[in-house]
Amino acid sequence: MFTRKYSIIFLSLIFPVAILSIMFLLLSAIFESEPHNDNEELQLTEPVENVYGFVDDSLIHKSGVVNKNETLSDILDPFSIENSNVAEIAQISKEIFDVRKIRPGKFYHIYLAKDSLRSLQYFVYEKDPIHFVLYDFCDTVDVRTGEKEVTIVKDYKSAEINSSLYVALLENDATIELAVRLSKIFAWQIDFYRLQKGDKFKVIYEKRYIDNELVGIGKILGAYFYSYKKDYYAIPFVQDDVYQYFDENGNSLRKEFLKTPIEFARITSRYSSRRYHPVLKTYRPHTGIDYGAPTGTPIRTVGDGKVVAAAYTRSNGRYVKIRHNSVYTTMYLHMSRIGKGIKRGVVVKQGQIIGYVGSTGLATGPHLHFNFLLNGRPVDPLKIEIPPSHPVKKELRDEYDIQKKLVMDELQQMDMYIIEEQRPPA
Numbered sequence: 001m002f003t004r005k006y007s008i009i010f011l012s013l014i015f016p017v018a019i020l021s022i023m024f025l026l027l028s029a030i031f032e033s034e035p036h037n038d039n040e041e042l043q044l045t046e047p048v049e050n051v052y053g054f055v056d057d058s059l060i061h062k063s064g065v066v067n068k069n070e071t072l073s074d075i076l077d078p079f080s081i082e083n084s085n086v087a088e089i090a091q092i093s094k095e096i097f098d099v100r101k102i103r104p105g106k107f108y109h110i111y112l113a114k115d116s117l118r119s120l121q122y123f124v125y126e127k128d129p130i131h132f133v134l135y136d137f138c139d140t141v142d143v144r145t146g147e148k149e150v151t152i153v154k155d156y157k158s159a160e161i162n163s164s165l166y167v168a169l170l171e172n173d174a175t176i177e178l179a180v181r182l183s184k185i186f187a188w189q190i191d192f193y194r195l196q197k198g199d200k201f202k203v204i205y206e207k208r209y210i211d212n213e214l215v216g217i218g219k220i221l222g223a224y225f226y227s228y229k230k231d232y233y234a235i236p237f238v239q240d241d242v243y244q245y246f247d248e249n250g251n252s253l254r255k256e257f258l259k260t261p262i263e264f265a266r267i268t269s270r271y272s273s274r275r276y277h278p279v280l281k282t283y284r285p286h287t288g289i290d291y292g293a294p295t296g297t298p299i300r301t302v303g304d305g306k307v308v309a310a311a312y313t314r315s316n317g318r319y320v321k322i323r324h325n326s327v328y329t330t331m332y333l334h335m336s337r338i339g340k341g342i343k344r345g346v347v348v349k350q351g352q353i354i355g356y357v358g359s360t361g362l363a364t365g366p367h368l369h370f371n372f373l374l375n376g377r378p379v380d381p382l383k384i385e386i387p388p389s390h391p392v393k394k395e396l397r398d399e400y401d402i403q404k405k406l407v408m409d410e411l412q413q414m415d416m417y418i419i420e421e422q423r424p425p426a
């Protein structure tokens with residue numbers, strides 16, 4: 001069924017493209033065959049600027065991808081540049097963009113004059129799908145940065161989950177990014193690794209387009225989950241200058257983590273991508289934070305959760321790993337001893353003592369190595385975005401209720417046939 005659906009989509013896409021291409025070829029053949037027509041009257045419409053902000057109608061456009069070890073000089077060498085050279089361009093560019101930062105895999109565009117010299121008129125380097133650096137050679141060399149115009153389109157998705165949220169979204173032509181965003185919003189309410197067959201969701205969100213191409217997801221404008229026979233809402237609302245999500249009662253969907261796992265701790269080593277390891281005597285990333293403290297200092301879990309490991313390894317020493325929800329996990333290493341009753345499967349409350357500082361495993365002295373994992377990958381605990389988790393303030397309550405009604409009405413109006421069908425008649 002999917003194959004047929006996709007082949008129909010494929011054909012319906014291919015046919016217009018094919019027809020347009022043929023028409024384009026025919027038209028360009030007609031225009032090419034005519035001698036240069038300088039008749040001004042032919043120009044009926046006003047020239048339109050491209051996404052980079054200049055008119056390219058009369059230019060030859062070539063696109064490319066930066067190859068490994070390719071420099072600006074390598075890219076521009078084949079083209080004739082009037083009034084300048086690459087060294088000068090690099091110098092002029094310095095303040096705005098360091099040309100040594102040109103990276104393999106990035107897109108670039110070359111625009112040449114249609115004259116006999118085919119001289120270079122514009123060079124565009126795309127830093128990412130939105131931001132670019134524009135080198136304008138038309139007059140004297142001019143370098144500037146810019147942003148492409150992003151079009152925001154509101155979209156709706158609703159589906160029943162058969163295996164996972166990812167699969168359900170992909171089957172509905174949504175992206176992984178949307179799944180990741182939703183799982184973060186509901187991280188404390190729903191365990192995305194234990195969804196049940198028959199769980200459902202609805203989401204209203206923004207899609208970001210540049211030049212008719214999807215470049216990502218904007219805001220989540222509202223979401224609903226039905227999991228284990230319970231309803232969960234995510235209503236966006238700005239409080240304390242933060243765009244955050246609340247439930248239907250105005251409670252924050254998030255729970256805060258404690259700032260540190262040890263009271264009065266001193267950071268002795270920060271998170272870094274490259275650090276000299278005092279024991280291994282090599283450079284390796286330090287994917288956590290070290291807190292220096294005397295042996296025996298109590299270690300607290302920074303959030304509610306379930307102990308998934310309380311064990312010993314050669315490098316970790318005695319350690320405890322706590323899963324807070326389907327997004328966040330923390331690890332506490334080099335303990336002298338593990339807290340009383342702390343073992344795999346035990347549920348812990350925020351602030352509960354789970355062990356004591358020590359120097360077991362690969363450690364030169366007593367300290368706690370604290371790891372914060374987001375979707376299984378280490379992140380810098382000091383940089384993790386932890387917006388406030390207060391409920392909607394009393395003085396904002398009326399404003400919130402209006403916003404809530406708008407979002408909930410819109411969610412209600414969405415295609416809910418799946419849920420209606422399965423509910424027993426009243």
Ligand SMILES: [Zn+2]
Binds near residue numbers: 286370
């Ligand atoms: Zn460490």
